[in-house]
Amino acid sequence: MNLILLDPNSTLSHDQFALTVRQQTHISKVIKAKQGDVLRVGVLNGKIGEGIYQPPSEGRVGYIHSVNLFLSVPQPLPMILVMALPRPNMLKRTLQNITAMGVKELYLIHSAKVEKSYWQSPVLQTESIQQCLLEGLEQAKDTVMPTWSLIPRFRPFVEDQLPALLEGKVGLLAHPYLAKRCPIDVQKPCVLALGPEGGWNEFEVGKWHEAGMESVQLGERILKVETVVPVLLSRLYPA
Amino acid sequence: MNLILLDPNSTLSHDQFALTVRQQTHISKVIKAKQGDVLRVGVLNGKIGEGIYQPPSEGRVGYIHSVNLFLSVPQPLPMILVMALPRPNMLKRTLQNITAMGVKELYLIHSAKVEKSYWQSPVLQTESIQQCLLEGLEQAKDTVMPTWSLIPRFRPFVEDQLPALLEGKVGLLAHPYLAKRCPIDVQKPCVLALGPEGGWNEFEVGKWHEAGMESVQLGERILKVETVVPVLLSRLYPA
Numbered sequence: 001m002n003l004i005l006l007d008p009n010s011t012l013s014h015d016q017f018a019l020t021v022r023q024q025t026h027i028s029k030v031i032k033a034k035q036g037d038v039l040r041v042g043v044l045n046g047k048i049g050e051g052i053y054q055p056p057s058e059g060r061v062g063y064i065h066s067v068n069l070f071l072s073v074p075q076p077l078p079m080i081l082v083m084a085l086p087r088p089n090m091l092k093r094t095l096q097n098i099t100a101m102g103v104k105e106l107y108l109i110h111s112a113k114v115e116k117s118y119w120q121s122p123v124l125q126t127e128s129i130q131q132c133l134l135e136g137l138e139q140a141k142d143t144v145m146p147t148w149s150l151i152p153r154f155r156p157f158v159e160d161q162l163p164a165l166l167e168g169k170v171g172l173l174a175h176p177y178l179a180k181r182c183p184i185d186v187q188k189p190c191v192l193a194l195g196p197e198g199g200w201n202e203f204e205v206g207k208w209h210e211a212g213m214e215s216v217q218l219g220e221r222i223l224k225v226e227t228v229v230p231v232l233l234s235r236l237y238p239a
Numbered sequence: 240m241n242l243i244l245l246d247p248n249s250t251l252s253h254d255q256f257a258l259t260v261r262q263q264t265h266i267s268k269v270i271k272a273k274q275g276d277v278l279r280v281g282v283l284n285g286k287i288g289e290g291i292y293q294p295p296s297e298g299r300v301g302y303i304h305s306v307n308l309f310l311s312v313p314q315p316l317p318m319i320l321v322m323a324l325p326r327p328n329m330l331k332r333t334l335q336n337i338t339a340m341g342v343k344e345l346y347l348i349h350s351a352k353v354e355k356s357y358w359q360s361p362v363l364q365t366e367s368i369q370q371c372l373l374e375g376l377e378q379a380k381d382t383v384m385p386t387w388s389l390i391p392r393f394r395p396f397v398e399d400q401l402p403a404l405l406e407g408k409v410g411l412l413a414h415p416y417l418a419k420r421c422p423i424d425v426q427k428p429c430v431l432a433l434g435p436e437g438g439w440n441e442f443e444v445g446k447w448h449e450a451g452m453e454s455v456q457l458g459e460r461i462l463k464v465e466t467v468v469p470v471l472l473s474r475l476y477p478a
Protein backbone atom coordinates (compact mmCIF):
# COMPACT_ATOMS: atom_id res chain seq x y z
CA MET A 1 0.00 0.00 0.00
CA ASN A 2 2.03 2.96 -1.27
CA LEU A 3 -0.91 5.34 -0.99
CA ILE A 4 -3.77 5.68 1.50
CA LEU A 5 -6.78 6.06 -0.80
CA LEU A 6 -9.48 8.13 0.86
CA ASP A 7 -13.09 7.62 -0.10
CA PRO A 8 -15.02 10.89 -0.58
CA ASN A 9 -18.11 8.96 0.58
CA SER A 10 -16.48 8.25 3.94
CA THR A 11 -16.02 11.78 5.24
CA LEU A 12 -16.75 12.11 8.94
CA SER A 13 -17.06 15.83 8.57
CA HIS A 14 -15.58 18.40 6.23
CA ASP A 15 -11.95 17.41 5.55
CA GLN A 16 -12.01 14.30 7.75
CA PHE A 17 -11.86 10.94 5.96
CA ALA A 18 -12.57 7.73 7.89
CA LEU A 19 -10.02 4.93 7.41
CA THR A 20 -11.09 1.42 6.45
CA VAL A 21 -10.08 -1.54 8.61
CA ARG A 22 -7.42 -2.52 6.03
CA GLN A 23 -5.94 0.98 5.94
CA GLN A 24 -6.01 1.22 9.74
CA THR A 25 -4.17 -2.10 10.04
CA HIS A 26 -1.58 -1.02 7.49
CA ILE A 27 -1.03 2.34 9.20
CA SER A 28 -0.71 0.75 12.65
CA LYS A 29 1.33 -2.34 11.74
CA VAL A 30 3.43 -1.40 8.70
CA ILE A 31 3.78 2.39 8.66
CA LYS A 32 3.56 2.46 12.49
CA ALA A 33 2.28 6.04 12.34
CA LYS A 34 1.44 8.07 15.44
CA GLN A 35 -1.11 10.82 16.02
CA GLY A 36 -0.21 13.90 13.99
CA ASP A 37 2.04 12.10 11.50
CA VAL A 38 1.75 13.33 7.93
CA LEU A 39 0.84 10.53 5.51
CA ARG A 40 0.80 10.34 1.71
CA VAL A 41 -2.85 10.15 0.72
CA GLY A 42 -5.00 10.36 -2.38
CA VAL A 43 -8.72 10.88 -2.86
CA LEU A 44 -10.47 8.23 -4.93
CA ASN A 45 -10.74 9.51 -8.52
CA GLY A 46 -9.04 12.74 -7.41
CA LYS A 47 -5.59 14.13 -6.68
CA ILE A 48 -2.73 13.08 -4.43
CA GLY A 49 -1.20 14.87 -1.47
CA GLU A 50 -0.84 14.65 2.27
CA GLY A 51 -3.05 14.38 5.30
CA ILE A 52 -2.65 14.16 9.06
CA TYR A 53 -3.30 10.92 10.90
CA GLN A 54 -5.64 10.65 13.86
CA PRO A 55 -5.60 7.16 15.43
CA PRO A 56 -8.83 5.45 16.50
CA SER A 57 -10.04 6.38 19.94
CA GLU A 58 -12.91 5.22 22.15
CA GLY A 59 -15.90 4.68 19.91
CA ARG A 60 -14.35 6.50 16.94
CA VAL A 61 -12.50 5.04 13.95
CA GLY A 62 -9.12 6.37 12.88
CA TYR A 63 -9.21 9.12 10.29
CA ILE A 64 -7.16 11.50 8.17
CA HIS A 65 -7.71 15.26 8.43
CA SER A 66 -6.23 18.49 7.04
CA VAL A 67 -5.91 16.88 3.64
CA ASN A 68 -3.89 18.89 1.14
CA LEU A 69 -3.96 17.61 -2.45
CA PHE A 70 -1.28 18.99 -4.72
CA LEU A 71 -0.14 16.19 -7.07
CA SER A 72 -1.71 14.83 -10.23
CA VAL A 73 -2.16 11.10 -10.73
CA PRO A 74 0.18 9.19 -13.07
CA GLN A 75 -0.83 9.07 -16.73
CA PRO A 76 -3.33 6.34 -17.65
CA LEU A 77 -2.62 3.95 -20.54
CA PRO A 78 -4.60 5.08 -23.61
CA MET A 79 -6.03 1.65 -24.20
CA ILE A 80 -8.96 -0.68 -23.72
CA LEU A 81 -8.02 -4.17 -22.54
CA VAL A 82 -10.27 -7.06 -23.53
CA MET A 83 -9.12 -10.20 -21.83
CA ALA A 84 -10.38 -13.77 -21.88
CA LEU A 85 -11.39 -14.49 -18.29
CA PRO A 86 -8.25 -15.90 -16.63
CA ARG A 87 -8.16 -18.91 -14.33
CA PRO A 88 -9.41 -17.77 -10.87
CA ASN A 89 -6.03 -18.32 -9.18
CA MET A 90 -4.46 -15.86 -11.62
CA LEU A 91 -7.33 -13.41 -11.69
CA LYS A 92 -6.63 -11.41 -8.54
CA ARG A 93 -2.98 -10.79 -9.33
CA THR A 94 -3.81 -10.01 -12.94
CA LEU A 95 -6.45 -7.46 -11.97
CA GLN A 96 -4.03 -5.81 -9.54
CA ASN A 97 -1.23 -5.69 -12.12
CA ILE A 98 -3.44 -4.33 -14.89
CA THR A 99 -4.61 -1.56 -12.60
CA ALA A 100 -1.15 -0.80 -11.26
CA MET A 101 0.10 -0.41 -14.83
CA GLY A 102 -2.62 2.13 -15.63
CA VAL A 103 -5.36 0.34 -17.61
CA LYS A 104 -8.62 2.25 -17.14
CA GLU A 105 -11.09 0.26 -19.23
CA LEU A 106 -11.29 -3.52 -18.89
CA TYR A 107 -13.54 -6.21 -20.34
CA LEU A 108 -13.32 -9.81 -19.11
CA ILE A 109 -14.76 -11.94 -21.89
CA HIS A 110 -15.74 -15.56 -22.48
CA SER A 111 -13.87 -17.65 -25.03
CA ALA A 112 -14.16 -21.29 -26.10
CA LYS A 113 -11.12 -22.22 -24.00
CA VAL A 114 -12.31 -20.45 -20.85
CA GLU A 115 -13.73 -23.13 -18.54
CA LYS A 116 -17.37 -22.41 -17.70
CA SER A 117 -16.57 -22.89 -14.01
CA TYR A 118 -14.32 -19.82 -14.02
CA TRP A 119 -17.42 -17.67 -14.27
CA GLN A 120 -18.60 -19.02 -10.90
CA SER A 121 -15.44 -17.85 -9.11
CA PRO A 122 -16.11 -15.72 -6.02
CA VAL A 123 -13.32 -13.42 -7.24
CA LEU A 124 -15.83 -12.20 -9.87
CA GLN A 125 -18.17 -10.72 -7.29
CA THR A 126 -18.28 -6.95 -7.62
CA GLU A 127 -16.75 -6.30 -4.20
CA SER A 128 -13.91 -8.69 -4.81
CA ILE A 129 -13.03 -7.19 -8.20
CA GLN A 130 -13.21 -3.66 -6.80
CA GLN A 131 -10.89 -4.74 -3.99
CA CYS A 132 -8.29 -6.04 -6.50
CA LEU A 133 -8.48 -2.83 -8.51
CA LEU A 134 -8.13 -0.76 -5.34
CA GLU A 135 -4.99 -2.71 -4.39
CA GLY A 136 -3.57 -2.04 -7.85
CA LEU A 137 -4.19 1.70 -7.40
CA GLU A 138 -2.61 1.68 -3.92
CA GLN A 139 0.44 -0.11 -5.35
CA ALA A 140 0.99 2.38 -8.18
CA LYS A 141 -0.01 5.55 -6.27
CA ASP A 142 -2.93 6.10 -8.60
CA THR A 143 -6.47 7.13 -7.59
CA VAL A 144 -8.57 6.61 -10.71
CA MET A 145 -10.67 3.45 -10.53
CA PRO A 146 -10.85 1.56 -13.84
CA THR A 147 -14.23 0.72 -15.30
CA TRP A 148 -14.80 -2.98 -15.98
CA SER A 149 -17.42 -5.29 -17.46
CA LEU A 150 -17.95 -9.04 -17.47
CA ILE A 151 -18.82 -10.32 -20.95
CA PRO A 152 -20.07 -13.90 -20.64
CA ARG A 153 -21.07 -14.04 -24.34
CA PHE A 154 -18.33 -13.60 -26.92
CA ARG A 155 -20.24 -12.99 -30.09
CA PRO A 156 -22.54 -10.08 -29.25
CA PHE A 157 -19.59 -8.20 -27.79
CA VAL A 158 -17.35 -8.62 -30.83
CA GLU A 159 -20.16 -8.01 -33.33
CA ASP A 160 -22.09 -5.23 -31.62
CA GLN A 161 -19.94 -3.50 -28.99
CA LEU A 162 -16.41 -3.75 -30.37
CA PRO A 163 -16.81 -1.57 -33.50
CA ALA A 164 -17.68 1.49 -31.39
CA LEU A 165 -14.80 0.80 -28.98
CA LEU A 166 -12.38 0.50 -31.90
CA GLU A 167 -13.20 3.89 -33.40
CA GLY A 168 -10.04 5.96 -33.68
CA LYS A 169 -7.95 3.16 -32.16
CA VAL A 170 -5.54 0.47 -33.32
CA GLY A 171 -6.98 -3.01 -32.76
CA LEU A 172 -4.40 -5.59 -31.63
CA LEU A 173 -5.16 -9.26 -31.13
CA ALA A 174 -2.52 -11.14 -29.15
CA HIS A 175 -2.40 -14.33 -31.19
CA PRO A 176 0.88 -16.05 -31.95
CA TYR A 177 0.03 -17.70 -35.28
CA LEU A 178 0.62 -16.14 -38.69
CA ALA A 179 1.00 -12.80 -37.00
CA LYS A 180 3.31 -9.85 -37.39
CA ARG A 181 5.60 -8.85 -34.55
CA CYS A 182 3.79 -6.83 -31.89
CA PRO A 183 4.61 -3.13 -32.30
CA ILE A 184 6.80 -1.33 -29.76
CA ASP A 185 5.86 2.08 -28.34
CA VAL A 186 2.69 2.31 -30.42
CA GLN A 187 1.92 5.93 -29.39
CA LYS A 188 -1.73 5.65 -30.36
CA PRO A 189 -4.76 4.50 -28.40
CA CYS A 190 -5.49 0.81 -28.87
CA VAL A 191 -7.90 -1.98 -28.10
CA LEU A 192 -5.85 -5.00 -27.06
CA ALA A 193 -7.48 -8.45 -26.93
CA LEU A 194 -5.64 -11.10 -24.97
CA GLY A 195 -6.64 -14.75 -25.30
CA PRO A 196 -7.04 -17.56 -22.78
CA GLU A 197 -4.44 -20.27 -22.10
CA GLY A 198 -4.40 -22.23 -25.35
CA GLY A 199 -5.37 -19.15 -27.35
CA TRP A 200 -8.46 -17.98 -29.21
CA ASN A 201 -10.03 -20.61 -31.47
CA GLU A 202 -10.37 -20.24 -35.23
CA PHE A 203 -13.92 -18.91 -35.13
CA GLU A 204 -12.96 -16.31 -32.55
CA VAL A 205 -9.88 -15.19 -34.47
CA GLY A 206 -12.06 -14.81 -37.56
CA LYS A 207 -14.53 -12.67 -35.65
CA TRP A 208 -11.79 -10.42 -34.22
CA HIS A 209 -10.33 -9.96 -37.68
CA GLU A 210 -13.74 -9.19 -39.18
CA ALA A 211 -14.13 -6.46 -36.59
CA GLY A 212 -10.83 -4.92 -37.69
CA MET A 213 -8.34 -6.32 -35.19
CA GLU A 214 -4.90 -7.39 -36.38
CA SER A 215 -3.01 -10.40 -34.96
CA VAL A 216 0.33 -9.69 -33.30
CA GLN A 217 2.83 -12.03 -31.70
CA LEU A 218 5.50 -11.85 -29.03
CA GLY A 219 8.08 -14.39 -30.15
CA GLU A 220 8.52 -18.09 -29.57
CA ARG A 221 8.33 -18.22 -25.80
CA ILE A 222 4.98 -19.15 -24.31
CA LEU A 223 4.37 -17.03 -21.22
CA LYS A 224 1.72 -17.19 -18.52
CA VAL A 225 -1.11 -14.68 -18.70
CA GLU A 226 0.21 -12.92 -15.59
CA THR A 227 3.56 -12.42 -17.36
CA VAL A 228 2.15 -11.57 -20.78
CA VAL A 229 0.11 -8.68 -19.43
CA PRO A 230 3.07 -6.60 -18.14
CA VAL A 231 5.14 -7.67 -21.18
CA LEU A 232 2.51 -6.41 -23.62
CA LEU A 233 1.54 -3.24 -21.80
CA SER A 234 5.13 -2.11 -21.27
CA ARG A 235 5.93 -2.88 -24.88
CA LEU A 236 3.00 -0.96 -26.32
CA TYR A 237 3.33 1.97 -23.91
CA PRO A 238 6.81 2.09 -22.34
CA ALA A 239 6.63 4.53 -19.42
CA MET B 240 4.04 -27.68 -18.81
CA ASN B 241 4.30 -26.93 -22.52
CA LEU B 242 7.32 -29.20 -22.99
CA ILE B 243 8.32 -32.54 -21.46
CA LEU B 244 11.95 -31.90 -20.52
CA LEU B 245 13.93 -35.14 -20.62
CA ASP B 246 16.97 -35.54 -18.43
CA PRO B 247 19.96 -37.10 -20.24
CA ASN B 248 20.95 -38.57 -16.86
CA SER B 249 17.67 -40.49 -16.68
CA THR B 250 18.00 -42.71 -19.71
CA LEU B 251 16.74 -46.24 -19.11
CA SER B 252 18.63 -47.46 -22.13
CA HIS B 253 19.72 -45.84 -25.39
CA ASP B 254 16.94 -43.50 -26.52
CA GLN B 255 14.62 -44.21 -23.58
CA PHE B 256 14.14 -41.40 -21.08
CA ALA B 257 12.43 -42.09 -17.77
CA LEU B 258 9.66 -39.66 -16.80
CA THR B 259 9.60 -37.97 -13.42
CA VAL B 260 6.56 -38.29 -11.16
CA ARG B 261 5.53 -34.72 -12.07
CA GLN B 262 5.81 -35.38 -15.79
CA GLN B 263 3.96 -38.68 -15.47
CA THR B 264 1.12 -36.99 -13.58
CA HIS B 265 0.90 -34.22 -16.18
CA ILE B 266 0.89 -36.69 -19.08
CA SER B 267 -1.78 -38.89 -17.46
CA LYS B 268 -4.05 -36.19 -16.04
CA VAL B 269 -3.67 -33.15 -18.32
CA ILE B 270 -2.45 -34.39 -21.71
CA LYS B 271 -4.26 -37.73 -21.15
CA ALA B 272 -1.81 -39.43 -23.51
CA LYS B 273 -2.02 -43.12 -24.39
CA GLN B 274 0.68 -45.62 -25.30
CA GLY B 275 2.27 -44.71 -28.63
CA ASP B 276 1.17 -41.06 -28.61
CA VAL B 277 3.73 -38.62 -29.96
CA LEU B 278 4.59 -35.90 -27.44
CA ARG B 279 6.52 -32.64 -27.74
CA VAL B 280 9.76 -33.16 -25.80
CA GLY B 281 13.10 -31.47 -25.27
CA VAL B 282 16.37 -32.71 -23.83
CA LEU B 283 17.76 -30.67 -20.94
CA ASN B 284 20.34 -28.23 -22.35
CA GLY B 285 19.73 -29.72 -25.81
CA LYS B 286 17.26 -29.49 -28.69
CA ILE B 287 13.51 -29.88 -28.99
CA GLY B 288 11.49 -32.42 -30.93
CA GLU B 289 9.16 -35.35 -30.44
CA GLY B 290 9.15 -38.69 -28.68
CA ILE B 291 6.80 -41.61 -28.21
CA TYR B 292 5.07 -42.20 -24.90
CA GLN B 293 5.19 -45.52 -23.06
CA PRO B 294 2.97 -45.53 -19.95
CA PRO B 295 4.19 -47.06 -16.69
CA SER B 296 3.68 -50.78 -16.38
CA GLU B 297 4.26 -53.32 -13.62
CA GLY B 298 7.49 -52.41 -11.91
CA ARG B 299 8.55 -49.98 -14.62
CA VAL B 300 8.16 -46.19 -14.75
CA GLY B 301 6.67 -44.47 -17.77
CA TYR B 302 9.16 -43.32 -20.38
CA ILE B 303 9.64 -41.63 -23.74
CA HIS B 304 11.37 -43.44 -26.59
CA SER B 305 12.25 -42.90 -30.26
CA VAL B 306 13.16 -39.32 -29.51
CA ASN B 307 13.70 -37.17 -32.58
CA LEU B 308 15.17 -33.71 -31.93
CA PHE B 309 14.84 -31.24 -34.78
CA LEU B 310 14.13 -27.79 -33.32
CA SER B 311 16.45 -25.24 -31.76
CA VAL B 312 15.59 -23.61 -28.45
CA PRO B 313 14.32 -20.02 -28.36
CA GLN B 314 16.94 -17.27 -28.19
CA PRO B 315 18.25 -16.48 -24.71
CA LEU B 316 18.30 -12.88 -23.45
CA PRO B 317 21.84 -11.46 -23.76
CA MET B 318 21.91 -10.26 -20.19
CA ILE B 319 22.96 -10.94 -16.65
CA LEU B 320 20.29 -10.28 -14.04
CA VAL B 321 21.38 -9.25 -10.56
CA MET B 322 18.40 -9.06 -8.29
CA ALA B 323 17.98 -8.18 -4.64
CA LEU B 324 16.61 -11.35 -3.03
CA PRO B 325 12.81 -10.99 -3.27
CA ARG B 326 10.37 -11.79 -0.49
CA PRO B 327 9.95 -15.61 -0.32
CA ASN B 328 6.29 -15.52 -1.42
CA MET B 329 7.33 -13.75 -4.63
CA LEU B 330 10.51 -15.73 -5.20
CA LYS B 331 9.11 -18.86 -6.85
CA ARG B 332 7.00 -16.99 -9.39
CA THR B 333 9.82 -14.55 -10.07
CA LEU B 334 12.30 -17.36 -10.72
CA GLN B 335 9.83 -19.06 -13.06
CA ASN B 336 9.10 -15.85 -14.95
CA ILE B 337 12.75 -14.88 -15.30
CA THR B 338 13.52 -18.29 -16.73
CA ALA B 339 10.48 -18.36 -19.00
CA MET B 340 11.56 -15.02 -20.44
CA GLY B 341 15.04 -16.33 -21.29
CA VAL B 342 17.44 -15.06 -18.59
CA LYS B 343 20.42 -17.45 -18.44
CA GLU B 344 22.60 -15.90 -15.75
CA LEU B 345 21.12 -14.87 -12.42
CA TYR B 346 22.52 -13.53 -9.16
CA LEU B 347 20.32 -13.14 -6.09
CA ILE B 348 22.04 -10.58 -3.90
CA HIS B 349 21.69 -9.13 -0.42
CA SER B 350 20.79 -5.47 0.05
CA ALA B 351 20.14 -3.34 3.13
CA LYS B 352 16.38 -3.58 2.60
CA VAL B 353 16.32 -7.35 2.14
CA GLU B 354 15.16 -8.85 5.45
CA LYS B 355 17.77 -11.24 6.83
CA SER B 356 15.05 -13.86 7.31
CA TYR B 357 14.53 -14.10 3.53
CA TRP B 358 17.86 -15.92 3.31
CA GLN B 359 16.45 -18.71 5.49
CA SER B 360 13.57 -19.43 3.10
CA PRO B 361 13.29 -23.08 2.04
CA VAL B 362 12.72 -21.81 -1.52
CA LEU B 363 16.46 -21.03 -1.57
CA GLN B 364 17.47 -24.67 -1.27
CA THR B 365 19.19 -25.82 -4.43
CA GLU B 366 16.51 -28.35 -5.33
CA SER B 367 13.74 -25.84 -4.87
CA ILE B 368 15.43 -23.19 -7.03
CA GLN B 369 16.19 -25.76 -9.73
CA GLN B 370 12.55 -26.81 -9.67
CA CYS B 371 11.38 -23.22 -10.24
CA LEU B 372 13.82 -22.78 -13.12
CA LEU B 373 12.70 -26.08 -14.63
CA GLU B 374 9.08 -24.94 -14.50
CA GLY B 375 10.07 -21.72 -16.26
CA LEU B 376 11.74 -23.72 -19.03
CA GLU B 377 8.72 -26.02 -19.38
CA GLN B 378 6.46 -22.97 -19.64
CA ALA B 379 8.49 -21.30 -22.40
CA LYS B 380 9.48 -24.48 -24.31
CA ASP B 381 13.13 -23.86 -23.55
CA THR B 382 15.69 -26.47 -22.44
CA VAL B 383 18.72 -24.46 -21.32
CA MET B 384 18.97 -24.27 -17.54
CA PRO B 385 20.11 -20.85 -16.27
CA THR B 386 23.12 -20.62 -13.99
CA TRP B 387 22.47 -18.91 -10.68
CA SER B 388 24.32 -17.82 -7.55
CA LEU B 389 23.28 -16.62 -4.12
CA ILE B 390 25.24 -13.55 -3.02
CA PRO B 391 24.65 -12.98 0.69
CA ARG B 392 27.29 -10.22 0.85
CA PHE B 393 26.72 -7.13 -1.30
CA ARG B 394 30.08 -5.41 -1.23
CA PRO B 395 32.52 -8.11 -2.36
CA PHE B 396 30.23 -8.87 -5.30
CA VAL B 397 29.96 -5.29 -6.50
CA GLU B 398 33.64 -4.52 -5.88
CA ASP B 399 35.30 -7.74 -7.00
CA GLN B 400 32.96 -9.75 -9.24
CA LEU B 401 30.91 -7.12 -11.04
CA PRO B 402 33.69 -5.45 -13.08
CA ALA B 403 34.43 -8.69 -14.92
CA LEU B 404 30.73 -9.35 -15.53
CA LEU B 405 30.30 -5.84 -16.92
CA GLU B 406 33.03 -6.15 -19.54
CA GLY B 407 31.57 -5.44 -22.97
CA LYS B 408 28.10 -4.87 -21.51
CA VAL B 409 25.84 -1.96 -20.65
CA GLY B 410 25.28 -1.69 -16.89
CA LEU B 411 21.74 -0.68 -15.90
CA LEU B 412 20.61 -0.03 -12.35
CA ALA B 413 16.84 0.02 -11.88
CA HIS B 414 16.59 2.96 -9.53
CA PRO B 415 13.82 5.52 -9.88
CA TYR B 416 15.53 8.62 -8.47
CA LEU B 417 17.48 11.15 -10.54
CA ALA B 418 17.63 8.61 -13.33
CA LYS B 419 17.24 8.76 -17.08
CA ARG B 420 14.39 6.90 -18.75
CA CYS B 421 15.17 3.19 -19.15
CA PRO B 422 16.20 2.47 -22.77
CA ILE B 423 13.92 0.52 -25.09
CA ASP B 424 15.21 -2.30 -27.31
CA VAL B 425 18.78 -1.87 -26.11
CA GLN B 426 20.23 -4.37 -28.63
CA LYS B 427 23.41 -4.87 -26.60
CA PRO B 428 24.26 -7.28 -23.80
CA CYS B 429 23.61 -5.82 -20.36
CA VAL B 430 23.94 -6.36 -16.67
CA LEU B 431 20.67 -5.32 -15.05
CA ALA B 432 20.51 -4.78 -11.29
CA LEU B 433 17.05 -4.74 -9.76
CA GLY B 434 16.56 -3.51 -6.19
CA PRO B 435 14.45 -4.72 -3.28
CA GLU B 436 11.06 -3.29 -2.26
CA GLY B 437 11.98 0.18 -1.08
CA GLY B 438 14.96 0.35 -3.42
CA TRP B 439 18.74 0.29 -3.03
CA ASN B 440 20.08 2.56 -0.28
CA GLU B 441 22.44 5.46 -0.90
CA PHE B 442 25.60 3.48 -0.15
CA GLU B 443 24.54 0.74 -2.54
CA VAL B 444 23.62 3.13 -5.34
CA GLY B 445 27.05 4.75 -4.92
CA LYS B 446 28.74 1.37 -5.18
CA TRP B 447 26.81 0.41 -8.32
CA HIS B 448 27.69 3.73 -9.93
CA GLU B 449 31.38 3.38 -9.00
CA ALA B 450 31.37 0.03 -10.76
CA GLY B 451 30.03 1.66 -13.92
CA MET B 452 26.29 1.04 -13.70
CA GLU B 453 23.88 3.78 -14.75
CA SER B 454 20.54 4.45 -13.01
CA VAL B 455 17.42 4.08 -15.14
CA GLN B 456 13.77 4.58 -14.25
CA LEU B 457 10.42 3.30 -15.44
CA GLY B 458 8.06 6.20 -14.80
CA GLU B 459 5.96 7.24 -11.84
CA ARG B 460 4.08 4.05 -11.12
CA ILE B 461 5.48 1.82 -8.39
CA LEU B 462 5.16 -1.80 -9.47
CA LYS B 463 5.71 -5.05 -7.62
CA VAL B 464 8.94 -6.93 -8.29
CA GLU B 465 6.99 -9.68 -10.05
CA THR B 466 5.57 -7.07 -12.45
CA VAL B 467 8.76 -5.04 -12.86
CA VAL B 468 10.72 -8.06 -14.07
CA PRO B 469 8.62 -8.75 -17.20
CA VAL B 470 8.22 -5.01 -17.77
CA LEU B 471 11.98 -4.43 -17.78
CA LEU B 472 13.00 -7.52 -19.71
CA SER B 473 10.44 -7.00 -22.46
CA ARG B 474 11.41 -3.35 -22.70
CA LEU B 475 15.14 -3.99 -22.98
CA TYR B 476 14.77 -6.96 -25.32
CA PRO B 477 11.35 -6.99 -27.01
CA ALA B 478 10.92 -10.44 -28.61
